[in-house]
Amino acid sequence: MKKLVLFIVAFCGLTQVQAQTTKDSLQLRNFYDLSLLSGQSYQWLDALSNDIGARLSGSAGAEKAVQWAKAELEAIGLDKVWLQPVMVPKWERGAPEKAWINGPDGNIDVPVCALGGSIATTADGITAPVIEVQGLEDLANYGEDQIKGKIVFYNRPMQADLIQTFSAYGGCVDQRYSGAREAAKYGAVGVIVRSMNLRMDDLPHTGAMSYGDLPNEQRIPAAAISTNGAALLSKMLKTDKETQFYLKMNCQNYEDVPSFNVIGEITGSEKPDEIMVVGGHLDSWDLGDGSHDDGAGVVQSMEVLRLMKAANYKPKHSIRVVLFMNEENGLRGGNKYAEVAAEKGERHVFALESDAGGFTPRGFSFDADAANFEQVESWIPLFKPYLIHYFELGGSGADIGPLKGNGTVLAGLRPDSQRYFDHHHASNDTFDAVNKRELELGAATMTSLVYLMDTYGVKPAPITNEAELKD
Amino acid sequence: MKKLVLFIVAFCGLTQVQAQTTKDSLQLRNFYDLSLLSGQSYQWLDALSNDIGARLSGSAGAEKAVQWAKAELEAIGLDKVWLQPVMVPKWERGAPEKAWINGPDGNIDVPVCALGGSIATTADGITAPVIEVQGLEDLANYGEDQIKGKIVFYNRPMQADLIQTFSAYGGCVDQRYSGAREAAKYGAVGVIVRSMNLRMDDLPHTGAMSYGDLPNEQRIPAAAISTNGAALLSKMLKTDKETQFYLKMNCQNYEDVPSFNVIGEITGSEKPDEIMVVGGHLDSWDLGDGSHDDGAGVVQSMEVLRLMKAANYKPKHSIRVVLFMNEENGLRGGNKYAEVAAEKGERHVFALESDAGGFTPRGFSFDADAANFEQVESWIPLFKPYLIHYFELGGSGADIGPLKGNGTVLAGLRPDSQRYFDHHHASNDTFDAVNKRELELGAATMTSLVYLMDTYGVKPAPITNEAELKD
Structure with missing residues (x-):
């Protein structure tokens, strides 16, 4: 009799698990069908890219995007939609940059663009000899003797043999971010950085740079040069070390200006105080859309x-979409959101960011403890029909990073990354480079993960505080 | 003592397996590095696409491609390179097609292109009312009464909710291939087929069609219309069922002409008589490159x-590259290659085809028995660092299909398929739509599979013939 009871219990348990798995499968299928057959994401992107366009923090485009996003979220009938004020930096490129290499047969124009945050050159531009280096650490090999009065040309390329292009980016981007600050310490008068691009082409790629705590009078202008331009300059320097470079930039930094994160919420039916965030950043660079x-x-x-x-589908937890302002050159939106959440004592159990392009989704990376990652791994079979296979521990997203701690599970969508840096921060980051299906598959994949997180919940962090154990 | 021996045997066995796994890992890494850092595939594609261009069977482009491929294979120092003669069909599009919808406010031009193999319209073109159907099987719902004298408009779209776009293609392509043959039986005067394209755009997509054994006098012209054109026509037919359509096509079928498969071989060091083939097809449609x-x-x-x-790397088996002629409108090259192999008593143990685009590789599908597929599955961990995860039973490739039988393992590269039908058989199937890294990753992935097949061999088919069992 006891055995029979055990059998029945085991059998019912199994059936329940199977029924839930079937329910999950059908729910995922429904999300994918809705996204692919009657999705809104592509039409929204058309409006955001083509009607509004570039939206660097503090620009008119960014403010239009804020109002547009708020109106669209209101139109889909969420429980709450609001703007969260945040002060953001304001930098403007000004008139297009100009640069040339002074070669033996005259000047050869090369495509450059100011890095975001850089100061301008003097009104006449600067002309100086160039010293090519292979990264920040290479500066010390030359020293002030060979660097002073020159333009430092950072030319370490992205590593093509790395399968994940974000790793190749990570191996180079310090040249862009800190190149001017470090070169200035050696007396350089300007910096040009090989664009963070795995392709050889004529497009310069901008991006954030920082002078750190370098005094104003020591700051030097910094620009990106296209990969073809970098190759040409490097070749000419090999022939003639005294080759001169001309650079003219017209950018300007302003005082901080007010802007907003845009937030919408479906309030949870069972655990309204436990919040799950899904988001991306509303600001962009100024060259493409x-x-x-x-x-x-x-x-x-x-x-x-x-x-x-x-x-x-009525979620148990409160599901928030957060469209962060100023990821590109300040992360003010991400920091502000986490700051306000802490002030209000809000409990964020999960956050997912999509900030790696609109290409075919491959899966997610997770910043989570073992128990939560194990739960995620149990869902892998549910994603197989959609060719979603990548579930690894790793980073998540810049904007949701500040939510880390207190057991919050963080995740980042991981689309195919091969083409991403062809477009990243360049004038060809435009609507035509996004494929409708790839975008929609990403949206459905994200929805599926949020659904599973909502259904099964986040595993609580192990209690390690002795006082809590005693309670 | 016995236990100790067993332990030593087991330990050595394990060590050997581990050593081989490490060797395989390093070999794969080497193939990927070579492909990504000093690959030749992208430069070759540049030449084939931009210097030669379109190469429909029987065209001057196809013959140029034959000579180019032979010279390039000779230049890399293979053991043998040869041309295998094959007769191929010849069809020419002639002057660009012309089509319009006769609307209430005048004629509206729509983008069309003749389907490959179609006859031309009369010199003045044809004008006729249109009947829209949702597929071949839908013809019977209208019958001769409603079809006779009309242009049949096949408008069943590719299914957007299918994740693998080749499945969506498979669900529609009978309209293109057999549409004219079937509509002619009901007395239709022409056929227009919605392009096999998941995007809404203005590009018509050509492709093979066949009249089967329909007598010459019953044959009717068949064209593809762009997806936007199809949507417009469908909308106008809803308003006015009597809407007329004008179609003018100038294509022509010729007698068969001689051409070639291009073949190169590295002769095997241990099993030269066991052949492994890797290939694709050298012919293309005529609209793009x-x-x-x-x-x-x-x-x-x-x-x-x-x-x-x-x-x-010196393979044990003979490794052949076969560049097949005439996959698109006849499969003559694939059939000829298998025919000659049979005549010569050549033993083909493995064949791999890449004919699903140059996008990011996801894995392979296999036409193989259980023992061989099990062996393939044991290699999955080796591919994980390259994000190659798709190993499924299924089809392989059209050109290698005729090699099926006698235990030959067949496989097809499976790249990401989301964008493939944006370009397939259309004027935008061009070099700029191929990403260098994606192409190179595919080449390295194929090389890795061929290496593993060569190293571990193909499992023999189980002997089922009783006579053989007795031997």
């Missing part, structure tokens, strides 16, 4: 909540 | 043998 970086993440995040409503 | 279909497969297949040589 920011379709991949991060228009895609914005519209996919909006689509997660819309798909839940379209599927008539 | 065939970079994805199948320039990518051609240069990736060539690169497999070049990478083996560059890595100083």
Whole structure:
């Protein structure tokens, strides 16, 4: 009799698990169908990219994007939609930059663009000899003797043999971010950085740079040069070390200006005080229209909540879409969101960011403890029909990073990364480079993960505080 | 003592396995490094696409491609390179097609292109009312009464909710291939088929069609219309069922002409009589330059043998690259290759085709028995660092299909398929749509599979013939 009871209990347990798995499978299928057959993400991206366009923090485009996103979130009937004020930096490129290499047969124009945050050159531009280095650490090999009065040319390329292009980016981007600060210490008069691009082409790629705590009078202008331009300059320097370079930039830093994170919420039916965030960043660089970086993440995040409503799915937890302002050159939005959450004592159990382009989704990386990652791994079979296979521990997203701690599980969508740096921060980060299906698959994949997180919950962090154990 | 021996045997066995796994890992890494850092595939594709261009069977481009491929294979120092003669069909598009919808406010031009193999319209073109159907099987719902004298408009779209776009293609392509033959039986005067394209755009997509054994006098012209054109026509037919359509096509079928498969071989060091084939098809459609279909497969297949040589890897089996002629409208090359192999009593143990575009590789599908597929599955961990995860039973490739039987393992490269039908058989199947890294990753992935097949061999088919069992 005891055995029979055990058998029945085991059998019912199994059936329940099977029924839940079937329910999950059907729910995922429904999200994918809705996204692919009647999705909104691509149309939203069309509006954000083509009607609004570039939206660098503090620009008119960024403010238009804020109002647009708020209106669209209101239109899908969320429980709450609001703007969260945040002060952001304001930098403007000004008139297009100009640069040339002074070769033996005259000047050869090369495509450059100011790095975000850089000061301008003098009104006449600067002309100086060039010293090529292979990274920040290479400066010490030359020393002030060989660097002073010159333009430092950082030419370490992205490593093509790294399969994940973000690793190749990580191995180079210090040249862009800190190149001017470090070169200035050796008396350089300017900096040009090989664009963070795995392709050989004529497009310069901008991006954030910082002078750190370098005094104003020591700051020097910093520009990116296209990969073809970098190759040409390097070749000419090999022939003639005295080759001169001309650079003219017209950019300007302003006082901080007010802006906003845009937030919408479906309030949870069972655990309204436990919040799950899905987001991307609303700001972009100024050269293209920011379709991949991060228009895609914005519209996919909006689509997660819309798909839940379209599927008539009522989450247990509160699901928030957060469209962060100023990821590109300050992270003010991400920091502000976490700061306000802490002030209000809000409990964030999960956050997911899409900020790696609108390409075919491959999976997610997770910043989570073992128990939560194990739970995630149990969901892998549910994603197999959608060719979603990548579930690894790793980083998540810059904007949600400040939410880390207190057991919050963080995750980042991981799309195919091979083409991402062809467009990143360049004038060809535009709507036509985004494929509708790839974007929609990403939105459905994100919705599926949020659904599973909502259904099964986040495993609590192990209690390590002795006082708590005693309670 | 016995236990100790067993332990030592087990331990040594394990160590050997580990050593081999490490060797395999390093060999794969080497292939990927060589492909990504000093690969030849992208430069080859540049030449094939931009210097030669379109290469429909029987065209001057196809013959140029034959000579080019032979010379390039000779240049990499294979053991043998030869041309295999094959007669191929010849069809020419002639002057660009013309079509319009006769609307209430005048004629509206729509983008069309003749389907490959179609007859032309009369010199003045044809004008007729249109009947829209949702597929071949839908013809019977209208019958001769409603079809006779009309142009049949096949408008069943590719299914957007299918994750693998080749499945969506498979669900529609009968309209293109057999649409004219079937509609002619009901007295239709022409056929227009919605392009096999998941995007809404203005590009018509050509492709093969067949009249089967329909007598010449019953044959009717068949064209593809762009997806936007199809949507417009469908909308106008809803308003006015009597809407007329004008179609003018100038194509022509000719007698068969001689052409070639291009073949190169590294002769095996241990089993020279056991042949492993890697290939793609050298012919393309005439509208673009065939970079994805199948320039990518051609240069990736060539690169497999070049990478083996560059890595100083000496295969045990004979490894052949076969660049098939006439996959698109006849499969003459694939059939000829298998026919000659049978005549010569050649033993083909493995064949791999790349004919699904030059996009990021995801894995392979296999036409293999359980024992061989099990062996393939044991290699999955070796591919994980390259994000190659898809190993499934399924189809392989059209050109290698005729090699099926006698235990030959067949496989097809499976790249990401989301963008493939944006370009397939259309004027935008061009070099700029191929990403260098994606192409190179595919070549390295193919080389890795061929290396593993060569190293571990193909499992023999189980003996089922009783006579053989007795021997």
